[in-house]
Amino acid sequence: MSAPGKTEPTQAIARARAGDAEAWGELYREFAPAIFRFCRRALPTREDAEDATMEIFMKLRDKLGQYDQTRSFTAWLYKVAANHCWDMLRRRKIRQDKETEDVDSVPLEHPDPSQLDRLIEQRTSEEVRRALDKLGARARMALAMRYYSDMSYDEIAEALGVRRAFVGVVLLRARHELRQAMGERGALAAGGAP
Amino acid sequence: MNDSMKHVDEMTCLLYVERQLDRGRAQEVSLHTQSCAECRTLLRALERESRLLTRAMLEEEEALPARLAEFHERARRSLQWIWGAAFGLAAMALYALYTGYIEPWQQQFEQAGFGGSSLLSLLIFQGAFWKGWQSMFSFIEILAVVTLAGFVAVFLRKRLRGSSAVAMVLASLCAVLALAAPASAATEFRKGESTEIAKGEVIKGDIFLSGARVRIDGTVEGDVFAFCQSLEVNGHVTGDVIVFAKNARINGQVDGNVRSFTNTITIGGTVGKNALSFGENISVDSSGKIAGSLTSFSESLGIDGKIGRDVLAFFGRANIAGAVAGAMKAKGEVLTISAGAQVDGPIHFDGERPPEVSPQAKLASPVEFKQMEHERRRESSAGFIVWKVIWTAAVLLFGLVLFSLMPKFAQESVASAEQYGAALGLGILVFFGVFIASLIACVTIVGLPLGIASLALWCTVVFSAQIVVGTLAGQWILGRSSELGPLLGRMAMGLVIVRVAVLALGHVSVIGFLFHAGILIWGVGAISLALYRRLQPVIAPNVPSASMGTPIPPNTTVGGVQPA
Numbered sequence: 001m002s003a004p005g006k007t008e009p010t011q012a013i014a015r016a017r018a019g020d021a022e023a024w025g026e027l028y029r030e031f032a033p034a035i036f037r038f039c040r041r042a043l044p045t046r047e048d049a050e051d052a053t054m055e056i057f058m059k060l061r062d063k064l065g066q067y068d069q070t071r072s073f074t075a076w077l078y079k080v081a082a083n084h085c086w087d088m089l090r091r092r093k094i095r096q097d098k099e100t101e102d103v104d105s106v107p108l109e110h111p112d113p114s115q116l117d118r119l120i121e122q123r124t125s126e127e128v129r130r131a132l133d134k135l136g137a138r139a140r141m142a143l144a145m146r147y148y149s150d151m152s153y154d155e156i157a158e159a160l161g162v163r164r165a166f167v168g169v170v171l172l173r174a175r176h177e178l179r180q181a182m183g184e185r186g187a188l189a190a191g192g193a194p
Numbered sequence: 195m196n197d198s199m200k201h202v203d204e205m206t207c208l209l210y211v212e213r214q215l216d217r218g219r220a221q222e223v224s225l226h227t228q229s230c231a232e233c234r235t236l237l238r239a240l241e242r243e244s245r246l247l248t249r250a251m252l253e254e255e256e257a258l259p260a261r262l263a264e265f266h267e268r269a270r271r272s273l274q275w276i277w278g279a280a281f282g283l284a285a286m287a288l289y290a291l292y293t294g295y296i297e298p299w300q301q302q303f304e305q306a307g308f309g310g311s312s313l314l315s316l317l318i319f320q321g322a323f324w325k326g327w328q329s330m331f332s333f334i335e336i337l338a339v340v341t342l343a344g345f346v347a348v349f350l351r352k353r354l355r356g357s358s359a360v361a362m363v364l365a366s367l368c369a370v371l372a373l374a375a376p377a378s379a380a381t382e383f384r385k386g387e388s389t390e391i392a393k394g395e396v397i398k399g400d401i402f403l404s405g406a407r408v409r410i411d412g413t414v415e416g417d418v419f420a421f422c423q424s425l426e427v428n429g430h431v432t433g434d435v436i437v438f439a440k441n442a443r444i445n446g447q448v449d450g451n452v453r454s455f456t457n458t459i460t461i462g463g464t465v466g467k468n469a470l471s472f473g474e475n476i477s478v479d480s481s482g483k484i485a486g487s488l489t490s491f492s493e494s495l496g497i498d499g500k501i502g503r504d505v506l507a508f509f510g511r512a513n514i515a516g517a518v519a520g521a522m523k524a525k526g527e528v529l530t531i532s533a534g535a536q537v538d539g540p541i542h543f544d545g546e547r548p549p550e551v552s553p554q555a556k557l558a559s560p561v562e563f564k565q566m567e568h569e570r571r572r573e574s575s576a577g578f579i580v581w582k583v584i585w586t587a588a589v590l591l592f593g594l595v596l597f598s599l600m601p602k603f604a605q606e607s608v609a610s611a612e613q614y615g616a617a618l619g620l621g622i623l624v625f626f627g628v629f630i631a632s633l634i635a636c637v638t639i640v641g642l643p644l645g646i647a648s649l650a651l652w653c654t655v656v657f658s659a660q661i662v663v664g665t666l667a668g669q670w671i672l673g674r675s676s677e678l679g680p681l682l683g684r685m686a687m688g689l690v691i692v693r694v695a696v697l698a699l700g701h702v703s704v705i706g707f708l709f710h711a712g713i714l715i716w717g718v719g720a721i722s723l724a725l726y727r728r729l730q731p732v733i734a735p736n737v738p739s740a741s742m743g744t745p746i747p748p749n750t751t752v753g754g755v756q757p758a
Contacts, residue, residue: 028265033258041251045677050259057265092601092678113235120242128250147244148251153214168209175208175243 008073017064024064028057031074035081041132041144042085056084078149082141082159089137116179123182131181139174146171202226202233204240211240389422391429400433408439410446417450427463434467444482451486461499468503478516487520495526504539514555525566531555586693593661593685601678603724604665607658608681610727611666611720618712620726621719628652659717660696664689666720 009030015023035056039049060080067076123131132140138160145151145159157164202210202223209215210223227234382401384391389405391397395412400419403410408422410429417433425442427435434450442459444452449466452459459471462479468486476492478484482499487506495512497505504520512524515532521539527546531537533554541561543549548563597604611617629652635645668684668691675681692713699706 025265032262032265033254036258036262037252037254037256040256045675045680046256046259047680048677050262051679053262113232113239117235117239117242120239120246123246125246125250125253126255128246129253129255132250143247144251147247153212168205168212168214171212172205172208178247 010069010073013064013067013069013073016061017067024061031077032057035077038078038081038144038148039085041129041148042082042141043088044133044137048088052081052085052088056081059084075151075155078145078151079155079159082145082149082151082155086141086159089141119179119182127182128178131178134181135174135177138170139177142167142170143174143178200226201230202236204236207233207236207240211237211244393429452484480516482516498534529561531557531561582693582697586690589657589660589693590686590689592657593664593689594682596658596661597678597682597685601681603728604662605681606724606727607662607721608665608669610723611662611716613720613723614716617716617719617723619719620722621715621717623719624652624722625656625715625718655718655721656714658721659714660692661685661689662717662720663713664692667691 009027012023012026012030016027032053036049036053039052039056040046043049043052060077063080067073132143135143142156142160145156151159153164153167156167156170160167160170162170206215206219206223210220213220215223223233227237382397382399384401384403384405386405388407389403389409391401391403391410391412391414393411397412397414397416400416401414402419402421403425404421406423408420408425410418410425410427410431413430413432415432418427418431418435418437420435420437420439420442422438423440425437425439427442427444427448428446430446431448431450435444435448435452435454437452437454437456437459439454440457442454442456444459444461444465445463447464447466451467452461452465452469452471454469454471454473456471456473458475459473460477460479461469461482461484463482465482465484465486468488469484470489472491474493475496476490476494477496478488478499478501480498483502484500485502487503488497488501489506491508493510495507495509497512497514497516497518499516501516501518501520505518505522505524507522507524507526509524509526511528511530512526513530513532514522514535514537516534517536517538519538522537522541522543524542525544529543529545529549531541531549531551533552535552536556538558540559541557542564543561544564544566546566549561551557551561628648632645632648632652635648665681665685665688668686668688669675671687671691672680672684675684696706696710696713699709
């Protein structure tokens with residue numbers, strides 16, 4: 001897994017682990033924008049994302065000594081961020097809203113590929129982001145973990161506390177929700193306004 | 195149909211695109227898509243969807259907020275410090291409340307002969323009252339206990355597992371009942387329009403009497419519990435007399451204590467121990483004698499007889515013409531000490547004007563008079579401001595706890611406050627109605643526990659009212675939010691504004707009073723409205739809803755809502 005557009009700042013990590021405040025500042029400046037964007041995708045409001053970013057970095061600094069340097073720093077960073085965001089949602093019970101209906105009602109039958117193709121072709125990134133805001137907490141969280149921070153199915157399963165085999169179902173269900181949200185927007189845009 | 199059966203399902207396609215299929219299955223899918231255009235299109239669409247998602251997610255459309263530009267650990271810590279300070283202030287408020295009010299009262303009650311028992315245990319759980327409960331065998335009392343237990347369970351459910359909370363509450367109740375149970379003994383009950391213990395009759399043990407008129411001319415070798423319109427004790431009671439009545443008169447001899455909750459009580463006989471009275475008019479006749487102390491809460495107090503120990507009295511006006519062997523501590527509007535009065539201990543009087551003391555009165559020392567501070571004067575003092583800040587912090591903390599425990603209900607209450615007419619109307623009804631009903635329940639046969647429970651609930655709702663109104667005010671200023679964090683911020687800001695406004699307008703007597711009352715009534719109405727809606731039956735699932743949009747067929751990915 002690689003963080004979006006980031007290389008591993010090995011030296012800064014080593015210095016920060018040794019207590020170098022400047023090195024920690026460097027790490028923060030380098031990764032804070034990415035973590036903030038991750039939180040922005042995963043959490044419902046901008047204020048939440050800001051608070052979560054701050055808290056995640058406080059947690060990261062406390063846990064920096066536990067980081068295994070043989071593994072990817074960005075992977076570890078996103079794991080901590082994902083766990084924090086998911087805990088935050090769980091504490092607020094936001095994520096319960098959709099959970100119960102998620103599990104068993106996933107349609108696995110063959111969709112209309114050309115219709116799907118057209119829908120995707122017509123949508124912009126901004127429309128996708130707006131549609132993401134309409135999704136349930138778990139769906140949004142799963143999509144952010146997979147398509148923003150490129151986490152593996154194993155990592156997603158661990159963060160969400162589900163079986164690995166269920167991750168695909170969660171992601172597919174999330175895509176369906178997203179398509180529905182995008183479809184509604186499209187329908188409104190096409191015929192809603194007088 | 196056969197063709198579609200051969201198609202690869204979307205889940206498998208997604209796993210293929212995501213490279214999550216095992217080698218064998220991936221080859222099968224690959225082979226299939228070489229010959230199936232539809233599945234090929236689906237794979238392509240899913241890949242494009244993945245790319246679209248990644249692009250949408252990675253795009254930097256928002257700059258990093260300024261407050262995140264640097265690592266601000268100190269800012270976070272300072273926030274924690276503020277909460278620490280709020281907790282500290284609240285703790286101070288509780289401590290000040292305890293030392294300023296509860297502890298002195300407790301001491302006075304101990305002096306008045308209630309030993310080490312607290313007021314709560316005295317009123318609810320002490321053995322004597324437990325017997326009173328047994329006498330009524332009323333469903334209402336059980337309901338009140340269950341309600342109290344329910345409150346505790348609801349309060350604890352967030353902290354403990356459901357079963358643990360229930361077990362804990364039940365265990366506590368059992369412990370309470372087990373502690374209270376040994377008090378019961380041979381007990382007699384009498385009911386009727388007119389209930390009487392005739393002259394010469396001797397009751398061995400405790401007795402419970404209820405009816406319009408209760409009269410004791412004989413002897414009771416135990417305690418008397420009376421629930422009636424009028425009580426007259428002309429005989430001899432060796433234990434305590436506990437009375438809930440409109441009028442009570444003690445002409446005979448009571449060897450124990452007299453505890454009364456009455457409109458008017460007159461003690462013309464002898465009380466061997468102490469008297470505690472809540473009522474409008476309390477008087478000790480010239481023939482009356484209380485060997486112990488007298489504690490009274492009344493509009494009018496008259497002492498013409500003898501008090502063996504101290505007097506603690508809160509009153510509108512009081513006239514002392516008898517003898518008090520101990521000290522006297524009084525708080526009220528008007529105190530008159532007449533010619534025949536004799537007080538052997540010191541007299542402290544907090545009043546609006548100096549007491550009228552007859553020169554013929556025999557006093558051990560001059561009356562220590564303390565002018566009750568006028569509201570205006572207090573408002574300008576630093577101590578008053580500090581108290582207001584402490585109380586604001588306490589209310590803030592209370593609001594935080596409420597919002598954390600019941601976020602949905604809190605939001606519903608705030609939303610209900612926006613229905614001004616309904617909230618104010620219901621507020622007036624609940625504010626006055628529930629209060630009066632609770633008091634009636636306390637002093638009548640309906641049940642003291644139910645009355646106290648209702649009164650406690652009423653007080654909680656009134657105390658929460660300003661939190662609801664404050665949150666609404668915060669929303670007006672900062673905009674709506676359904677999230678807990680921002681909502682708490684709005685609550686804190688609005689609450690401070692409301693309390694400052696109440697304080698500022700308090701200088702303009704009538705307007706200030708009306709404003710404060712309006713805030714409380716409005717908030718109480720909003721909470722009641724939210725509660726009322728919660729108690730409404732849920733709409734049947736087959737009732738069509740206006741908010742339902744066009745459903746998307748469950749097995750399609752795009753559905754019928756494609757843009758034109």
